[in-house]
Amino acid sequence: MSSIKQFLNTAYQRVIDYYFNLRLQCNQQLILKNKSNGIFAVEVFSKMGFGANFIWLLEILEYCDSAGLKPFVIFRNPSKRIGSKSFSEFVKFKNDSQKPFFLHYAVMRSFKELGLNTAWNYNSALTLERANYLLNKYLKIDAEVTEFVHKYSAIEFKANRIIGVHFRGTDKIAEAPAVSYEQVKKVLLSEFEKESQNIQFFLASDDHTFIDYMTLEFEENQILCRTINRSKNGKPIHITAKNHREVNREALIDCLILAKCDKLIKTASILSGCSVVFNPNLEVEMLNEPYPNYRFFPEKLFLK
Template identity: 55%
Template sequence: MRKLKIAYSRVFNFLIYRYFKLRFKKNKEILAKNFENGKFAIEVFSKMGFGANLIWVLEILAFCEEKNLTPYIKFRNPSKRIGATSFSELVKVQPENSEKTSLKYAAIRNFSNLSLPDPWNYNARLTIERANFLVKKYIKLNIQLFHEVNTFETLNFKEYTVIGIHYRGTDKITEAPAVHYDAVLSVMQQEIKKSKNKLKFFIASDDQGFIDFVRNNIPESALIIRSLKRSGNGKPIHISFRDYKAVNREALIDCLLLSKCSKLYKTASILSGCSVIFNPQLEVEMLNEPYPEYRFFPEKFLISKSKI
């Protein structure tokens, strides 16, 4: 059985390799034709998390703004069976894609697959203000989810000063120093001591162990924690969970709710970094800093506010 699985995996990977090789070969022709018509149509095959995908969208939009092109963007996760296209269902770029059109899409797994004459450096050129402008101009969030976020805010944030806490507990130790639970607890206890208003903490995390730790050390009445599946084994949920649609949906909800907090304490994570894109006035303090080679947008604008 093991040999059969290995053989199947090799055949599958070979077919995937051939598929993308053929798609990439057609990119130059597709791009040239679409550029003539003032369009940039791109299908992104990505295994990344929600935050990283959103930043890729912003890079594409920045490119289209500069080149005066109309963007058409589709995302697909090739490794997931459930909700493989869910990112594009939640974050819709205007004008929305039409299946009836004969528009052809260039395919990428990274921007080098486009083979453009100039280097792709749009991540380095993004600013928080520019990203916020692009979001307002081009992006339409899923309306049902948007209403859910507003309802949650009304029911849980009203009449309180709400401080957001985002703790990325999986897979970021290769990109930034780990932050111990006690360090986050110390920050929360300091906020409780100096608070003169009714204070609550909105806790967002992929780490079930961190959620349990906070609940054991902070009164439940001071916590706002959504009920959802989290990682219990250190593996990133956008990789280990089969339901990619649910992962994307919950990630976007957390991102938007963090953007509505009075202040945000966060560990290195593009997801919570994106909260500042939706609310450029959000006060942020980072609890660690990404290593120099991982200081991308938007976190590179936040690391000067590191607390620990």
């Protein structure tokens, strides 16, 4: 049975690759035609997590805003069948009603595949203020998600000070030094020592064991944590989970709840970095620094 499943997955991936390569051949003509009509339309084939996709989207928006083009972007995860386009279902465009009926999209797996004349350096051009401007100008978040976040914070945020804690485990050790559970605990205890007011910690993590550890180390009324699917084997949930729609939804919810906190204590992760795009005034304490090759926006702004 496993061999049949492997065969079907391989066949599915080959079909996707063939389909992508056919469309890639038409890129230049599509880009020129759309740009002549003041439009930039691209379908991004990406296996990255929610945070990385969101930053790619901001880079595309920066390019379009600078060039005076109307952006239309779709994200597709070619390795997923359930929810393969769910990122674009949750992060939508305000101008969708203006989309031409017959709109053809160029495709990309990396920016160089767009074949644009200028070097793609829009990641280095982004600031928190600029990213927040692009977010508010072009994007709208799924209404069900924003309503959930509003209700959650209204009901669960009971302390005078709410501190968001994002611990990225699994594969992040390849991009930044590991941070131990004990180190995070020590930082959280120090927050109690320097604050006279009562505190709650909202925990967000892809690591099931981290959540278990923290909920045992602190009082129940001190910890806020949602019950969602997390990795129990050290493998990234956005890669191993079958339902990609659920993964994207929960990642976005965590990102938005963290943005509503008074302070963010985080390990290196673009997802929680995106929380600061939603709230540029959010106080941030970063517990580790990405290795030099991984210091992209917005993480590079939080280095000590």
